[in-house]
Amino acid sequence: MSDPVISVRNLCVEFVTRRGVLRAIDNVSFDIAKGEVLGVVGESGAGKSVTGSAIIGLIEPPGRIAGGEILLHGKRIDNLPQEDMRRIRGRKVAMIFQDPLTSLNPLYRVGEQLIETILTHTDLSPSAARERAIALLAEVGIPAPDKRIDGYPHEFSGGMRQRVVIALALSCEPDFIVADEPTTALDVSVQAQIIALIKKLCRERGTAVMLVTHDMGVIAETADRVAVMYAGRVAEIGPVRDVVRHPLHPYARGLMGAIPTLETDAERLTQIPGAMPRLSNIPQGCAFNPRCDQAFDRCHVERPEPIEPQGENVEPGHRVACHLYTGGEGAR
Amino acid sequence: MLAFIIRRIAQSLFVMVAVALIAFLMFRFVGDPVNQMVGIDTPQEEVARLRESLGLNDPAIVQFGRFVWDVLHFNFGVSYQFRLPVTQLLAERAPATLELALTAAIFALIVGVIMGVYCALNRDSWLARVFQAVSLVGVSLPTFLIGILLIYLFAVILGWLPSNGRGQVVKIGEWWTTGFFTASGLKALILPAITLGLFQMTLIMRLVRAEMMEVMRTDYIKFAKARGLRTRSIHFGHALKNTLIPVITIAGLQLGSIIAFAIITETVFNWPGMGILFLKAVQNVDIPIMAAYLMLIGFLFVIINLAVDLAYGLVDPRLRVAMRA
Numbered sequence: 001m002s003d004p005v006i007s008v009r010n011l012c013v014e015f016v017t018r019r020g021v022l023r024a025i026d027n028v029s030f031d032i033a034k035g036e037v038l039g040v041v042g043e044s045g046a047g048k049s050v051t052g053s054a055i056i057g058l059i060e061p062p063g064r065i066a067g068g069e070i071l072l073h074g075k076r077i078d079n080l081p082q083e084d085m086r087r088i089r090g091r092k093v094a095m096i097f098q099d100p101l102t103s104l105n106p107l108y109r110v111g112e113q114l115i116e117t118i119l120t121h122t123d124l125s126p127s128a129a130r131e132r133a134i135a136l137l138a139e140v141g142i143p144a145p146d147k148r149i150d151g152y153p154h155e156f157s158g159g160m161r162q163r164v165v166i167a168l169a170l171s172c173e174p175d176f177i178v179a180d181e182p183t184t185a186l187d188v189s190v191q192a193q194i195i196a197l198i199k200k201l202c203r204e205r206g207t208a209v210m211l212v213t214h215d216m217g218v219i220a221e222t223a224d225r226v227a228v229m230y231a232g233r234v235a236e237i238g239p240v241r242d243v244v245r246h247p248l249h250p251y252a253r254g255l256m257g258a259i260p261t262l263e264t265d266a267e268r269l270t271q272i273p274g275a276m277p278r279l280s281n282i283p284q285g286c287a288f289n290p291r292c293d294q295a296f297d298r299c300h301v302e303r304p305e306p307i308e309p310q311g312e313n314v315e316p317g318h319r320v321a322c323h324l325y326t327g328g329e330g331a332r
Numbered sequence: 333m334l335a336f337i338i339r340r341i342a343q344s345l346f347v348m349v350a351v352a353l354i355a356f357l358m359f360r361f362v363g364d365p366v367n368q369m370v371g372i373d374t375p376q377e378e379v380a381r382l383r384e385s386l387g388l389n390d391p392a393i394v395q396f397g398r399f400v401w402d403v404l405h406f407n408f409g410v411s412y413q414f415r416l417p418v419t420q421l422l423a424e425r426a427p428a429t430l431e432l433a434l435t436a437a438i439f440a441l442i443v444g445v446i447m448g449v450y451c452a453l454n455r456d457s458w459l460a461r462v463f464q465a466v467s468l469v470g471v472s473l474p475t476f477l478i479g480i481l482l483i484y485l486f487a488v489i490l491g492w493l494p495s496n497g498r499g500q501v502v503k504i505g506e507w508w509t510t511g512f513f514t515a516s517g518l519k520a521l522i523l524p525a526i527t528l529g530l531f532q533m534t535l536i537m538r539l540v541r542a543e544m545m546e547v548m549r550t551d552y553i554k555f556a557k558a559r560g561l562r563t564r565s566i567h568f569g570h571a572l573k574n575t576l577i578p579v580i581t582i583a584g585l586q587l588g589s590i591i592a593f594a595i596i597t598e599t600v601f602n603w604p605g606m607g608i609l610f611l612k613a614v615q616n617v618d619i620p621i622m623a624a625y626l627m628l629i630g631f632l633f634v635i636i637n638l639a640v641d642l643a644y645g646l647v648d649p650r651l652r653v654a655m656r657a
């Protein structure tokens with residue numbers, strides 16, 4: 001894992017609201033290497049989308065990046081002037097949103113949107129850009145792309161629209177892409193196709209992917225590594241098989257317990273009781289402590305930082321933020 | 333598309349028949365047309381003969397049919413006050429009102445859209461706040477007061493602009509007169525057009541502001557930003573185009589009410605248009621003029637509505653499909 005495409009270092013994002021400053025992302029760090037897919041899971045409100053938006057520089061007031069760094073190929077991009085960041089967006093880093101039905105401008109032809117994006121970031125002539133747009137549509141599996149390019153978004157089905165969205169996001173061959181729940185809004189029948197398409201295209205191009213999803217099955221099949229987020233923090237991160245098979249964090253264990261596999265018996269299909277704390281009300285110490293059945297004194301005072309646990313039989317790069325593994329009193 | 337047009341035209345015709353019915357009832361039952369035509373000392377037999385010759389003793393439905401027939405031939409009868417055909421009276425004054433309304437509408441649309449877009453994109457700037465405050469004034473002050481204030485400032489105190497009349501007009505063709513081609517005509521237009529358009533301008537500004545802020549929050553704008561499109565293209569291409577669709581409808585419909593509201597502005601500025609004619613007609617119970625004016629305003633509203641619907645279909649591809657179906 002030398003030379004990551006994207007490095008997130010101690011990222012903090014805050015929202016200034018009437019009720020005070022809310023910290024939505026608190027000290028999040030991870031790397032994604034060329035061609036690697038990092039799956040990101042966590043309950044609604046855990047901060048997955050905000051993390052993605054922060055990386056591509058789309059946090060808007062009242063939100064702000066309150067700390068940390070984001071590096072693209074080792075160069076900081078979180079403090080670039082707006083216009084410089086705009087040039088990177090779409091060309092070097094891209095994002096796919098959840099709902100393909102609303103991601104496309106209804107008044108512009110699909111081709112116009114593709115061509116505008118290509119012309120913005122390259123020196124191609126309009127006719128060359130059109131050629132490229134048709135090729136892209138073909139590549140994402142749109143039949144008769146030379147005709148469909150002149151269609152309006154409403155003339156495409158949901159799955160086809162998400163293919164167009166993918167073509168748009170990949171039109172300038174970015175090095176990194178955030179796919180924020182790219183299939184949640186789609187028919188179950190096309191979800192797998194879309195995920196497979198994203199995976200194939202990114203593999204071919206060596207694109208680094210941050211794949212946000214609620215679907216542990218998708219993570220297990222698609223991701224190389226997985227990060228489990230909770231209340232704006234990374235609870236656990238590591239190689240996908242290791243985290244799915246041997247989750248360490250009590251929260252991750254609860255989540256993974258929800259995927260039935262041959263090895264698990266019915267008793268392990270646990271639901272975690274309780275709900276994630278509101279941002280205005282995150283408990284001291286470990287954010288998970290009110291819901292954790294293994295919490296002990298230290299969990300209420302000291303915040304656990306992600307570390308590679310000692311003495312556990314885990315793969316390298318598997319880190320967990322839990323006092324059960326930081327050694328000392330109460331640890332196993 | 334064709335079916336849609338036909339359906340809309342049929343609806344429009346229905347509305348016009350209803351308006352005609354109201355105009356006819358006014359004709360027939362508000363005041364007695366014969367009493368308006370004869371003197372106090374006219375003998376009863378004379379009155380009865382007149383009544384018969386005007387067809388006022390026929391069944392109502394026959395009279396209505398005759399009324400519609402006349403209207404279709406632009407025959408609205410003779411004004412009681414002026415003893416002249418109503419059509420001629422209206423035609424003489426229509427250019428003044430239409431030019432005033434058109435100027436006011438263009439002013440309201442252009443200035444309203446520019447101010448609305450500015451306010452939406454620079455929500456917290458001081459200029460946006462000023463615009464907001466001005467728009468509140470525009471919405472809450474009555475038209476005649478705005479007119480009088482403008483006259484006081486620009487005509488009385490500063491003496492820059494005339495306070496009444498159309499200035500010098502030029503004749504075009506048979507009956508159209510225009511103030512667009514003379515300096516005094518243009519100058520005379522400014523104050524009345526602002527007075528008449530101010531309310532619509534503030535309305536359009538608020539509409540554009542609210543709509544554009546809404547559009548800026550949509551996913552497709554977020555996705556456009558995520559693709560790194562130029563800010564100018566996002567604001568004035570992607571966002572503005574989506575903003576203007578509902579604005580077209582409202583603004584178009586407002587054109588009708590601008591013409592209808594011209595009555596007040598014309599009175600304040602002594603503008604020789606149809607509004608003043610109508611006001612005099614009301615004062616003197618000159619039913620033929622009132623009925624014709626009602627029909628005319630109704631007709632304009634229907635035509636504008638129809639045009640707006642069709643224009644809407646042209647700009648919004650989603651509707652084009654709906655119309656074809």
Ligand SMILES: Nc1ncnc2c1ncn2[C@@H]1O[C@H](COP(=O)(O)OP(=O)(O)OP(=O)(O)O)[C@@H](O)[C@H]1O
Binds near residue numbers: 022044051
């Ligand atoms: N514009 C905003 N103003 C205030 N708070 C915000 C804003 N956007 C996001 N947040 C807060 O940031 C937190 C993280 O939100 P985020 O959208 O990243 O969650 P998520 O993990 O993507 O959830 P989901 O699975 O529902 O998409 C939430 O608590 C949310 O309330």
Ligand code: SF4
Binds near residue numbers: 287289294296304321
């Ligand atoms: S740190 Fe304590 S409260 Fe938090 S998950 Fe670990 S054991 Fe539970």
Ligand SMILES: [Mg+2]
Binds near residue numbers: 048049050180
């Ligand atoms: Mg989200």
